[in-house]
Amino acid sequence: MIRKALTIAGSDSGGGAGIEADLKTFSAFGVHGLVAITSVTAQNTQEVRAIYDISPEVVVKQIEAVVEDIGVDAAKTGMLSNSEIIKAVAKTVKKYNFPLVVDPVMIAKSGAPLLREDAMETLITEIIPHATLVTPNRPEAEKLSGFQIKNVDDAKRAAKTIVEELGARAAIVKGGHLGLSEAVDILYVNGEFREYRAPFVEGCTHGTGCSFSAAITANLAKGKSLEEAVETAKKFITMGIYYGARIGHGHCPVNQNAWIEIPAEKWRVYDTLNRALKELVSIEDLHKYVPEVGMNFVYALPKLYARGREDVAGVKGRIVKFGNTIKPVGWIEFGASDHLARAILTFMEVFPEVRSVLNIKYNEELISKAQKLGFKVSLYNRTEEPEEIKAKEGGTIPWGVRTAIERLRDKPDLIYHLGDWGKEAMILIFGETPKAVIEKLNKLLE
Numbered sequence: 023m024i025r026k027a028l029t030i031a032g033s034d035s036g037g038g039a040g041i042e043a044d045l046k047t048f049s050a051f052g053v054h055g056l057v058a059i060t061s062v063t064a065q066n067t068q069e070v071r072a073i074y075d076i077s078p079e080v081v082v083k084q085i086e087a088v089v090e091d092i093g094v095d096a097a098k099t100g101m102l103s104n105s106e107i108i109k110a111v112a113k114t115v116k117k118y119n120f121p122l123v124v125d126p127v128m129i130a131k132s133g134a135p136l137l138r139e140d141a142m143e144t145l146i147t148e149i150i151p152h153a154t155l156v157t158p159n160r161p162e163a164e165k166l167s168g169f170q171i172k173n174v175d176d177a178k179r180a181a182k183t184i185v186e187e188l189g190a191r192a193a194i195v196k197g198g199h200l201g202l203s204e205a206v207d208i209l210y211v212n213g214e215f216r217e218y219r220a221p222f223v224e225g226c227t228h229g230t231g232c233s234f235s236a237a238i239t240a241n242l243a244k245g246k247s248l249e250e251a252v253e254t255a256k257k258f259i260t261m262g263i264y265y266g267a268r269i270g271h272g273h274c275p276v277n278q279n280a281w282i283e284i285p286a287e288k289w290r291v292y293d294t295l296n297r298a299l300k301e302l303v304s305i306e307d308l309h310k311y312v313p314e315v316g317m318n319f320v321y322a323l324p325k326l327y328a329r330g331r332e333d334v335a336g337v338k339g340r341i342v343k344f345g346n347t348i349k350p351v352g353w354i355e356f357g358a359s360d361h362l363a364r365a366i367l368t369f370m371e372v373f374p375e376v377r378s379v380l381n382i383k384y385n386e387e388l389i390s391k392a393q394k395l396g397f398k399v400s401l402y403n404r405t406e407e408p409e410e411i412k413a414k415e416g417g418t419i420p421w422g423v424r425t426a427i428e429r430l431r432d433k434p435d436l437i438y439h440l441g442d443w444g445k446e447a448m449i450l451i452f453g454e455t456p457k458a459v460i461e462k463l464n465k466l467l468e
């Protein structure tokens with residue numbers, strides 16, 4: 023059975039916040055999204071250019087239409103814009119008994135007011151008392167509680183005030199604006215406080231409030247407890263900020279897709295590399311090209327998600343010579359490669375579409391054959407490596423790959439080096455996919 027979540031909120035034409043963020047979040051959790059649009063904003067990552075409020079009657083009709091036919095497992099409010107809309111929404115949601123998450127949207131990240139000044143009191147008296155949970159950030163919590171929040175104790179006092187004085191069932195005061203090294207959110211529910219902590223990550227923050235409250239709503243719709251819903255939403259939003267969508271010229275938006283795209287891409291990368299590895303193992307005479315240090319074959323997540331070694335899949339323990347064949351020592355795992363992971367991540371800085379690489383033993387004939395075949399071949403000379411890079415652990419390969427790309431002024435298919443004292447000469451074969459790498463290898467060995 024698919025669960026249904028309703029968002030009663032404004033539209034952001036930039037797709038970063040508002041109902042657009044809510045719907046993407048609902049989808050990320052596999053929940054069917056329903057909408058009651060309160061206001062249409064002409065907005066981008068830099069500014070809000072216009073606001074057009076929908077009539078309260080039409081807002082109510084949207085809510086009733088979906089509740090009466092489809093049903094709502096949980097709902098949230100976002101931008102409610104004016105007193106008339108707030109009163110109409112409050113009167114309508116009162117008729118139903120779904121959990122209601124209230125994101126008390128007041129000001130957009132760009133600084134534009136999204137709630138009329140004279141509507142604040144109506145929000146406090148009409149909507150907050152119906153809330154299962156209120157999700158203010160620091161400035162919003164200050165407006166609701168009436169005092170300044172400078173630290174975690176103030177945040178606790180504000181959450182308690184919103185529950186005990188304004189009548190919400192629970193409140194979570196978000197710590198993203200508290201200026202701490204960690205983002206600490208304070209939940210007050212059933213007379214108790216709970217803290218939710220996450221590292222304060224750099225990234226994209228437009229739409230964080232909307233996406234966080236939508237994630238809680240989606241999880242409530244799925245029948246999770248409030249505490250579980252908040253815990254999941256915290257992980258979701260941290261990931262969405264970190265892997266933010268770098269678009270526009272202002273505050274870039276949260277990437278709600280990261281939540282499902284990363285696990286999906288991890289599976290694709292694993293499966294694709296696994297199939298290619300089986301093909302690699304069956305290549306005749308390849309054992310002759312296995313270096314002394316072993317061979318590895320890696321495939322990275324798409325550029326947006328490939329931040330470090332853990333985002334590159336490779337063969338644990340490498341691939342070794344085994345009689346007249348080759349043999350993977352272990353399974354394919356993310357984080358299994360060190361050298362090739364650094365090589366591919368560096369290559370992707372310049373050519374993000376090239377995500378796979380394999381290393382084989384250096385062979386002069388193979389290099390001339392590659393050149394005859396029209397492959398783009400480049401090299402780096404380990405003896406030319408600057409001392410300061412040599413001194414840095416793990417610096418050689420990134421320097422070498424950058425040097426080889428700069429030398430060729432083009433996208434290499436192969437990069438080789440002739441080794442150094444104690445370092446084996448090596449050829450790296452690059453490709454967009456593991457299959458592309460194998461095709462190049464097969465041509466070389468034909």
Ligand SMILES: Cc1ncc(COP(=O)(O)OP(=O)(O)O)c(N)n1
Nearest residue numbers: 032039040130131228229230231232
């Ligand atoms: C239409 C609309 N609704 C809400 C907001 C505010 O969203 P929020 O998630 O708080 O994100 P920021 O604006 O603070 O980035 C909005 N901008 N537009």
Ligand SMILES: Cc1nc(C(=O)O)sc1CCOP(=O)(O)O
Nearest residue numbers: 315318359360361362363381448
């Ligand atoms: C040890 C080694 N050095 C290489 C080089 O190109 O200099 S390739 C290589 C083998 C692969 O290592 P991993 O499993 O850490 O990716």
